Amino acid sequence: MKIGIKFNRLTYREYIYILDRHQKYTDFNPLALYRSIIENDKLDLDQKIAIRDLANQHFSKFFEFLQIKDRYTYMKVSTLGETLTAGEEDRFWKSIHENQEKILKAKRIKHRNFGINSKGGTITYDLKEVYVMVRPGYNYPGKRSRAWEYPYHLAAKKRAARANKADIENQLIDLADL
Structure with missing residues (x-):
């Protein structure tokens, strides 16, 4: 069974209905769910917070991994209804970074x-x-990295050097003709 509608167009009752039956839907996407909570204009703040709490009950592990997958969405969903000062926001970003390192180490993920x-x-x-x-x-x-530079920049530098060499040879030939 498919949902057939974008999450950010759902009403509060439709969110509740779909969340309670999320296992039946083949196209259910938790990341889209959390992003839609921020984007949905049909919901007021209390409804968004209630949907977030219900989603966190169903997808608590995914919500924690959302810190790594999409930090911006994690921050916006976590701080729904709160106004953060610049210092609080910086501390929040720092705690996200620390949690990312812990999660990656616990899951033994070496790539990002x-x-x-x-x-x-x-x-x-x-x-x-x-x-x-x-x-x-x-x-x-x-960051300067030779590993990234190798396939693209070095090849481009070689092509430019060849083109420059050909231009110099053409200029010498033109001078010899005079």
Whole structure:
């Protein structure tokens, strides 16, 4: 059985109905569920918090792993209804980073190329840079890595050198013709 509608278009009763019967749906996606809680305009704050709490009862392990998979969604869902100061927000990001390391160590995951972390670099949310965890040797702004540079940049440098050499030879031939 399929849900057949996007989560962010559901009403409060539909959320409750689907969450209670989530095992029957073949296209049920917990990540989409948590993202839709933030995006849904049909729900007021109390309903969003109630849905989050119900989802956490069903998917507590997934919600903890959401810190690694999509930190931004984890932060927004965790702090629904709260206003954080800049210091509290920084402490929250730091605790997420520490929890990520603990979870990765407990699960013996040595790579970090899944979820939003599969891309290198920084992601900007609301003018705040969030540093993503990337696999070793992957180039992102501020890091110089020969492992990343090899297949692309070195080949491009070789092509540019050949083109430059051909240009110099053509100029010499033109000078010899004069």
